[in-house]
Amino acid sequence: MSSLFIAHKIGQHYGARLALEDVGFTLERGQMLALLGPSGAGKTTLFRCLAGLQSPDSGRIALDGVEVASLRGRERRRIGLVFQQFNLVPRLSALDNVLAGRLGHAPAWRSWLRRFDAADVARARDCLARVGLAGHEGQRADTLSGGQQQRVAIARALAQQPDLIIADEPVASLDPGSGAGILELLKSICHADGLAVVCSLHQPEYARRYADRVLGLRAGRVVVDVDAASFGRDQIDTLYDGVIHDTQF
Ligand SMILES: Nc1ncnc2c1ncn2[C@@H]1O[C@H](COP(=O)(O)OP(=O)(O)O)[C@@H](O)[C@H]1O
Numbered sequence: 311m312s313s314l315f316i317a318h319k320i321g322q323h324y325g326a327r328l329a330l331e332d333v334g335f336t337l338e339r340g341q342m343l344a345l346l347g348p349s350g351a352g353k354t355t356l357f358r359c360l361a362g363l364q365s366p367d368s369g370r371i372a373l374d375g376v377e378v379a380s381l382r383g384r385e386r387r388r389i390g391l392v393f394q395q396f397n398l399v400p401r402l403s404a405l406d407n408v409l410a411g412r413l414g415h416a417p418a419w420r421s422w423l424r425r426f427d428a429a430d431v432a433r434a435r436d437c438l439a440r441v442g443l444a445g446h447e448g449q450r451a452d453t454l455s456g457g458q459q460q461r462v463a464i465a466r467a468l469a470q471q472p473d474l475i476i477a478d479e480p481v482a483s484l485d486p487g488s489g490a491g492i493l494e495l496l497k498s499i500c501h502a503d504g505l506a507v508v509c510s511l512h513q514p515e516y517a518r519r520y521a522d523r524v525l526g527l528r529a530g531r532v533v534v535d536v537d538a539a540s541f542g543r544d545q546i547d548t549l550y551d552g553v554i555h556d557t558q559f
């Protein structure tokens with residue numbers, strides 16, 4: 311049986327600059343992959359390719375055997391996206407932000423918000439409860455803390471009922487306590503719901519603690535590809551040239 315998610319020999323150039331070369335991995339349901347690498351390593355480029363937001367120059371990316379670039383309309387909901395800067399609509403309530411996720415990437419979502427039926431609203435409330443935000447449904451997004459805003463973004467992704475969640479540095483704008491809570495949440499959702507998660511990070515200890523597998527990129531190439539349990543000092547030195555001295559490793 312083939313894997314839920316396959317990235318095979320992904321290559322991307324920007325002009326003469328190589329951003330990704332021969333990057334690949336597979337992911338199963340219930341697996342969380344941490345993507346590590348210094349700034350400029352290609353994490354965001356890979357995120358955009360995996361999400362189908364940009365087509366790489368070469369390679370193949372498939373969710374359940376379907377090329378992500380060919381996912382259209384409602385099918386795009388199968389991939390939920392979480393961003394470093396949360397990407398909520400500041401003036402809308404937490405609940406309306408989650409409902410907007412039901413629309414996938416449709417541009418006219420504002421006029422559509424009124425059209426949700428009771429089942430959609432109930433599901434959105436359930437998703438907010440799952441991320442620990444019961445009671446905050448009516449609160450404007452821009453009055454929530456950073457950690458709470460990222461929880462809304464995760465609830466929005468969950469409301470899409472995705473097979474895969476891709477998160478680009480979801481904890482980079484958060485304090486360590488809130489960040490750990492977000493990763494704990496992503497991990498528990500991944501394992502409980504059997505969906506796959508790809509999450510880029512800058513903290514090696516978070517990768518080891520929360521992920522199942524660790525993929526390390528350097529200058530656009532995969533230099534580390536191990537189970538999280540095997541991720542240690544050697545891999546960190548390979549990735550960061552020995553400049554990170556984490557006492558936990
Ligand atoms: N739209 C773009 N045009 C030109 N170069 C880009 C573009 N996006 C990224 N790059 C370059 O590609 C490389 C990888 O960038 P990026 O994917 O943002 O890495 P990371 O997210 O790991 O910091 C960098 O050298 C960056 O300058």
Ligand SMILES: [Mg+2]
Nearest residue numbers: 353354355479
């Ligand atoms: Mg980036």
